Amino acid sequence: MDPFLSLLHSFSMSLSDSEISALKFLSQDKIGKRKLESVKTGNDLFTILLEQREIEKEKVDFLQLMIKTIKREDLIIQLQEFIEGGQGDIVNHLDEKEKRQQNVAFEVICDNVGRNWKMLVRRLGISDAKIDRILTANPYNLQEQLMQSLREWQKWKGKEAKVADLIKALRDCKMNLVADKVEHELLQWEN
Numbered sequence: 001m002d003p004f005l006s007l008l009h010s011f012s013m014s015l016s017d018s019e020i021s022a023l024k025f026l027s028q029d030k031i032g033k034r035k036l037e038s039v040k041t042g043n044d045l046f047t048i049l050l051e052q053r054e055i056e057k058e059k060v061d062f063l064q065l066m067i068k069t070i071k072r073e074d075l076i077i078q079l080q081e082f083i084e085g086g087q088g089d090i091v092n093h094l095d096e097k098e099k100r101q102q103n104v105a106f107e108v109i110c111d112n113v114g115r116n117w118k119m120l121v122r123r124l125g126i127s128d129a130k131i132d133r134i135l136t137a138n139p140y141n142l143q144e145q146l147m148q149s150l151r152e153w154q155k156w157k158g159k160e161a162k163v164a165d166l167i168k169a170l171r172d173c174k175m176n177l178v179a180d181k182v183e184h185e186l187l188q189w190e191n
Helices: 003-014 017-026 033-038 042-051 061-069 073-083 096-112 117-123 128-137 142-160 163-172 176-190
Strands: none
Touching: 003 042, 003 073, 017 042, 017 061, 061 073, 073 128, 096 142, 096 163, 096 176, 117 128, 117 142, 117 163, 128 142, 163 176
């Protein structure tokens, strides 16, 4: 799978409707009105920009400008990591089963862990500096702060990132109900 397309897809999944509207507005001079009207998701927009060669793996200036304009620091950081060659996606190195299990666990954790999320990510080994960077990039979105922290942990641990470690950290933080929900969802998913 093309890492650049994976990056664009992850961007698309994290964009709100208002952010997609803002990106469409910013693309008016690059994309015709009729094509813009058909855009409903970030993937739609990125597909058109790719077709028109406004963005490419080696040509991300316009993409970078759009992301900066909508003030999504987290996406800017991911794009910078991609540009610098790290391609910021250690997830591709996980086996498929573990990747799916982590995605299930991340969703349950984001839906059920509230304001005590920092205690959990500290238990996972994420530094306060990284937590502060994530807070700055997502100042008003608690779920996104937690999701980005979990992704940071996933990148940091690489192949060593295991769902069992997440469950242990939840239990260590006395978040037993959330740990039980993660285990329950994983059992449901496997069956």
